[in-house]
Amino acid sequence: MDSRQIVGRNVRRIREEMGLSQEQLAFETELHRTYISGVERGVRNPTVLVIDRLAKALGVPPHLLLMQGSI
Amino acid sequence: MDSRQIVGRNVRRIREEMGLSQEQLAFETELHRTYISGVERGVRNPTVLVIDRLAKALGVPPHLLLMQGSI
Numbered sequence: 001m002d003s004r005q006i007v008g009r010n011v012r013r014i015r016e017e018m019g020l021s022q023e024q025l026a027f028e029t030e031l032h033r034t035y036i037s038g039v040e041r042g043v044r045n046p047t048v049l050v051i052d053r054l055a056k057a058l059g060v061p062p063h064l065l066l067m068q069g070s071i
Numbered sequence: 072m073d074s075r076q077i078v079g080r081n082v083r084r085i086r087e088e089m090g091l092s093q094e095q096l097a098f099e100t101e102l103h104r105t106y107i108s109g110v111e112r113g114v115r116n117p118t119v120l121v122i123d124r125l126a127k128a129l130g131v132p133p134h135l136l137l138m139q140g141s142i
Contacts (some may be wrong), residue, residue: 002119002123003119003120003122003123003133004119004120004122006133007119009105015124045118045119045120046118047116047117047118047119047124048073048074048075048078048116048117048118048119048137049073049074049075049116049139050073050135051074051119052073053122061138061139062074062077062137063135063136063137063138064083064134066122066133066134066137067134068132
């Protein structure tokens with residue numbers, strides 16, 4: 001499993017824990033909902049600046065999104 | 072400071088601690104030396120798959136490259 005899948009799992013888990021929909025996360029990050037869906041499915045290859053935007057919207061430090069089995 | 076600068080500082084510090092040149096890291100990662108130089112200066116915006124390649128060559132977990140003030 002590479003970082004695309006790890007980021008995807010972490011984004012989905014944290015988003016759901018926060019009770020956010022993909023649409024709401026898309027709005028917060030100014031990314032398209034289909035892009036969010038692709039990130040969560042591990043098929044997108046986000047840059048570190050996108051990681052920063054996702055982390056900010058989810059309220060976690062960016063590095064945490066690349067941690068395997070993080071919160 | 073966003074993740075581009077954090078990754079840059081971490082890559083440079085770890086590379087130098089390992090006694091690797093930019094050329095050697097470029098060879099290990101199959102990335103161009105000028106790209107490595109740009110990452111280290113914080114002006115490139117690497118994807119998570121590039122982070123994986125850099126982390127593997129530097130022998131650290133990918134998330135560590137995005138940690139502020141990491142080793």
